[in-house]
Amino acid sequence: MICFVSRLFTGSALSPVHNDTREKYSAKLVFGSMEPAELTTEQVLRRDIPWETYMTTKLISGTGLQLLRRYDKKSESYRAQLLDDDGLSYVRVFVSILRDIFKEETVEYVLALIDEMLTANPKRARLFHDNSLADEDTYEPFLSNWFIQEKSCKILALIVSARPKSQDGPVSNGEASNSKRKSTTIDDVLKGLVEWLCAQLKNPSHPGRGIPVAVNCLAALLKEPLVRSSFVQADGVKLLTPLISPASTQQSIQLLYETCLCVWLLSFYEPAIEYLATTRTLPRLIEVVKSSTKEKVVRVVVLTLRNLLPKGTFAAHMIDLGLPQIVQSLKAQAWSDEDLLEALNQLEEGLKDNIKRLSSFDKYKQEVLLGHLDWSPMHKDPLFWRDNINNFEENDFQILRVLITILDTSSDSRALAVACFDLSQFIQHHPAGRIIVTDLKAKERVMKLMNHENAEVTKNSLLCIQRLFLGAKYASFLQV
Structure with a gap:
């Protein structure tokens, strides 16, 4: 049928x-x-x-x-x-x-x-x-x-x-078990x-x-x-993106609202979020929320942005597009919807947290790229590693590659110790840390430093090697 x-x-x-x-x-x-x-x-x-x-x-x-x-x-x-x-x-x-x-x-x-x-x-x-x-x-x-x-x-x-x-099964409408008609x-x-x-x-x-x-x-x-x-x-996600644009007439406002409602519903579904990240949906949503005066449109866009904030690189893009300032402007307006006000507060706090994290990682990144490694607080801060671990994947693990290069080229004992420690932290916090560091040929370089004349270098190179071998031993144990 x-x-x-x-x-x-x-x-x-x-x-x-x-x-x-x-x-x-x-x-x-x-x-x-x-x-x-x-x-x-x-x-x-x-x-x-x-x-x-x-x-x-x-x-x-x-x-x-x-x-x-x-x-x-x-x-x-x-x-x-x-x-x-x-x-x-x-x-x-x-x-x-x-x-x-x-x-x-x-x-x-x-x-x-x-x-x-x-x-x-x-x-x-x-x-x-x-x-x-x-x-x-x-x-x-x-x-x-x-x-x-x-x-x-x-x-x-x-x-x-x-x-x-209860009708989520393969047959709709509660078909009787003795029914002869499909x-x-x-x-x-x-x-x-x-x-x-x-x-x-x-x-x-x-x-x-x-x-x-x-x-x-x-x-x-x-x-x-x-x-x-x-x-x-x-491939329907990209078909919605062109419809997200500031509206003026009642008909176009309703279409915009329902389009944004669709995007909000999709923001609960991970594969859809991956698609959204490859389109111009985010800048269009921000342009709409920046210029719209219709409360229901602003509400659904803010709720969508709140959902997307912790996903992938959306937070960094939101900050680059000036969303923190837009949120402050929105909060200054007289909205009657309590859900909207709560969502604005949550979005503001989330953006502030991401600004702090991004700022600390930017500082760390600059430190590594310049080769001026020191025991600044972020290195031993578990929250820094937990919140920024995915940032290490940028540009094909550029930061890790630089850390490994420092092991080969630096004569500064403090820089060598910090580089070993940071590699050990990456191994600990990243789900595939041991495999990635091994693939980048870091193990041989770290092992050479285990006999270094500086005790601090020896200590942190040993810590790094222990985490590498602990991961390998645990993996072999699981296979038995």
Whole structure:
């Protein structure tokens, strides 16, 4: 059943259509006319659908007809009351119509009803997961080749997001164990959605609504681990970056907010963070937070920056881009959101800590590169090594290579002792320290200093060798 998904979301269901006419035909499929920009939900809901005819042809039941007569064309408050009283019955009717009726105008109409129902109260999406629908495939009606992509994508995103966590297994919708009919799997639904959403971000089928609809759905779906994984694999992260730019109109502000919300959700996923580090996402986020006055936009960007701060080299880049000063400026403004104020304080403290660490490492780096090694406090400070150990990886372990060169070339006993000590500290604190130092051919150089005339050099060279051999002995012990 789910074999439809990939070809329908990617548009290959239109393959019999000549390439020159495919785009026009696709527009008609999505929006119901050759001029999609003119068709709105309000226009669709003004249609009169011949429900009685469908009952005569047995496409809907008598009970279904009664429910539709009570619901259709009624006021919003009256429909809300009907849904509160018997929402499950209406979900059954809507799903059965989408499954059994193929007339485009009717499909558009029912999708508009469902969209209206869920937009008014997204919690109603839980109705699609009621236990009484265990034998119903409530995803599949939105995945057939006649569905209206925009509405179906939005509705699917809401329904999937509202599903109980117990449905995280291979089969969605709580399929009964004795069911003979294969149900649409949640993995296939999500992967199909991601493919379609990425396609919209790359080449929207509607110039005005394609990208906003895709971003809106992603903002609802990226809390799902599978969606994050599929989105990263589809190279979707870089598609969001161009959308992060200062906005002025209400529509563009909403798109910016939802785009930043997507990035915030991705900032909880390590593979996505690696992708973000290779794009211009960070400078764009900082430019937005610097110029935006919309509180919800500032909040989601600040929360994202707070998440990224301890990752990789983001902190150094943030400092280079002037974020500490921007945070101070933001704190001086009158924000009402307590979460935003707390996040600003945390971001400020985190930046201050990183400035201190970077400053101390810069001092250390300068000391090493000049060859003027001395027992300054940072050498024997465990916090310095713990907080800066990854900085030693810069420029293909440049600092380590210089330390090893000092062992070969320096005649200063103090510099030799400190260099040996620093190598021992690196071995102790870096997960692969022993292997890296060994690969850099440091062991032979350190061993030569074990017979040095200076006791301080002898002591620290011995310490370094002990840590090298201790690591090797421990490794061989684990292999036994």
